[in-house]
Amino acid sequence: MKKAATIFLIIAAVAGVAVSWFFLHGAGEAGEAYVDVGTSVRFTEEELSEAVKCVKHSFVRFKDCTMTEIWYSEDNSATDIAAYLADNNVRGISSDNAVVLYSNFNVGEKPGLSTLEPGTRVIYYKWLVVKTIIGTWRVQASGF
Numbered sequence: 001m002k003k004a005a006t007i008f009l010i011i012a013a014v015a016g017v018a019v020s021w022f023f024l025h026g027a028g029e030a031g032e033a034y035v036d037v038g039t040s041v042r043f044t045e046e047e048l049s050e051a052v053k054c055v056k057h058s059f060v061r062f063k064d065c066t067m068t069e070i071w072y073s074e075d076n077s078a079t080d081i082a083a084y085l086a087d088n089n090v091r092g093i094s095s096d097n098a099v100v101l102y103s104n105f106n107v108g109e110k111p112g113l114s115t116l117e118p119g120t121r122v123i124y125y126k127w128l129v130v131k132t133i134i135g136t137w138r139v140q141a142s143g144f
Contacts, residue, residue: 028062030055033103036071043099048072051099051129054137058127064108065116071102084128084144093130093140101127 033056037048052070059067077100084100085093104123107116116122128141 028059028065028067028105030059030067030070030105033067033105034069036069038072038074040072040074042074042095047131048099051101051131051137054129054139055101055103055127058139058142059103059105062105062114062116064110064113064118065105065122066108067103067105069104072099073102076100076102080126081128084141087144088141090140093128097131098140099129101129103127 035049035052037045037052040048043051051072055070056067059065078095080100081093081095081098103125104121105125107114107118107120107122109119111118126142126144127139128144129137130140131137
């Protein structure tokens with residue numbers, strides 16, 4: 001019983017340090033971003049919403065940044081996928097299983113937390129999101 005309590009306290013302490021570090025180092029915020037998935041003939045609204053969730057989850061690595069908008073444009077997405085594939089040697093990606101989402105976000109004022117210029121606004125940031133064979137989405141590339 002004493003050993004279990006000790007293990008629990010160690011796990012709680014490690015979790016507390018991890019959570020504190022996460023908040024002190026300003027993880028990217030995307031939860032309140034305005035979302036517009038528009039209309040698509042290739043993907044359902046649910047599929048696009050899942051792709052948006054994937055991007056928002058990935059955005060936490062953008063320290064001290066706040067996403068303000070994220071959207072999908074089917075025509076622009078198809079063009080950007082074709083351009084990405086022309087410039088990169090990748091297999092298994094096509095406009096049938098990938099989307100490009102676009103976002104705008106603000107970079108915080110804290111210097112050193114991001115490689116981006118503090119106090120700036122990034123517009124039209126691209127996220128290539130690919131649907132895997134098991135139906136989940138993953139970010140293949142961003143900022144291209």
